Amino acid sequence: MVTILGIESSCDDTAAAVIQDGVLLSNIISSQKVHESYGGVVPELASRAHQQNIIPVVNEALKKAGINKEELTAIAFTRGPGLMGSLLVGTSFAKGLSSALDIPMIDVNHLHAHVLAHFIKENKEDDNQPKYPFLCLLVSGGNSQIILVKSYKDMQIIGQTIDDAAGEAFDKCAKVMGLGYPGGPVVDRLAKIGNPDKFKLNKPHIQGYDYSFSGLKTSFLYLLRDELKSNPNFIEENKEDLCASLQKTIIEILMDKLLKAAKDLKINEVAVAGGVSANSGLRAAFEDHAKRFGWKIHIPPFGYTTDNAAMIAMTGYFKYEDKEFCPMDAAPFSRVVM
Template sequence: MSVTILGIESSCDDTSASVIRDEVMLSNVIASQAVHEAYGGVVPELASRAHQQNIIPVVAEAIKRAGIDKTELSAIAFTRGPGLMGSLLVGTSFAKGLATSLGIPMIDINHLQAHVLAHFIKENEEDNHQPNFPFLCLLVSGGNSQIIVVKSYKEMEVIGQTIDDAAGEAFDKCAKVMGLGYPGGPVVNRLANEGNPKAFTFSKPHIPGYDYSFSGLKTSFLYTLRDRLKEEPDFIEKNKHDLCASLQSTVIDILMDKLRKAAKDLHISEVAVAGGVSANSGLRDAFQEHARKYGWKIHIPKFAFTTDNAAMVAMTGYYKYLDKDFCPMDVAPFSRVTI
């Protein structure tokens, strides 16, 4: 008998719903919020209000595009955390109401685990690009920078993570001080493609093990701007392409150095990348280069599955459904958690 899962994602500022049937994605609908651009970052109260407006039409559209009736759903998977509490409450509450009305179980999903399992989404039955266990996954986003050993669908171990800021946060904050707007990551990426990555040198941390740190890089970047602006008031405008290229190159070097060390130490040659920063073209190029140089078998997600989306939630829910790993109706969301 087929297993049909509705996934609901509302951890930050994207409202998303997806239907997956037996590992194959039938639909994936995302409603983004442009209101935060004016504030230079996500405003939690505005995000939760927008989720309340978007969640019913988004879920309805996902079910419609999937070509099913809601009575065909086997279970509802929803992001429980980590994320913004107000946003998570909207998705959790809606999932509870719909699951109760249909008399089907609920499945709570760890947002970080879902990003990893986005690599298992099939867009058709012949799709066979999925990684083999065990594999390493570099999870990089605005809030997370982690190296994860993925041993199975449900067994994952974080062996390295940022001790301060995440890679995506470094991009966004450095872009903000340059006046490039929010979100900064995509703008930095676009400008970096036209710049010289060796034009400027920024600080790289020396952290033991597989952990990351990006606070020193941000400080080094800020001091460079401060000192050069004293000499040349229009320094940023004249050098923004080279600044972005040098910043991006430094972040990628930091990420890949630790990932390369982990792959060598653990003798794992199957390596994946996930999270919002996995859309960065420089990071994707670095993965391709490492595949050629070190013989890695790499897994890079499609752009649609790099940012927050419900397909990854539904996919994770599918595997938990097979284990009958359901959650009670009184489950509460959590804003912070690890894998």
């Protein structure tokens, strides 16, 4: 019996999870509210909050799983990418617990784990995991990538953003409309009652499977600037339509390249992962493409879209099976490609 404790601390969520033989037993997340008033994550405040939260979160994960720490087989932790101060807290804790229990330590790439979140089993009968090879659209505040997944350790990025990420475009456009932070969920909520065809926004013309969202963001800002000159209440009077138009454009950009990749590579097993995969419009677009193009789609439960430790533990489980352990002197990294 293989029991993995996963620890996630790459940004502003402190999380711990326990997976036993591929089945999730617990998944605990402690979010930090302190950043809302700053309009974004403050790294120093995030690392301090991780120091306060990590022991209670790990204890709660073990308690909910009904596991004593002595029963753990290995500890998986996010090594990067992420905020260095936050990563150091999780890495240091994992090293200390690994040493105290004399069990292996497994380092996990945070982006790699988002893709493998689709393999988390909530019970032994759960068999809805993707079949290799499959395509995964990984979309978050910092990443927009199309990944060809041939195995849990063989992933190739075939397309990625050359500037801003989709989640960043959501958040920054929301910020200039005064919708608060994080803006993506607010845009999603308002878009449901808006007219997505009210405003036309620029779409990039990028070769291959790569993305670009800087031009879209600029066209959105220019639209607001020009309309506000004649109507100071333009945003307030049109915020639902603005959100709907923005969301529709971002999703069309994402899905056009993903469809092209699926057709070119003749792959119909397609997944989505990352924080933006919680967006209702993107989920609806996946359902639509499944009907129109015969895709078998994999959309993660909401609990596995944002940063979580279940995906870290799942990746750790795969790596444990191959005895891919991490040395005690391993240092976290803030940036890396998969």
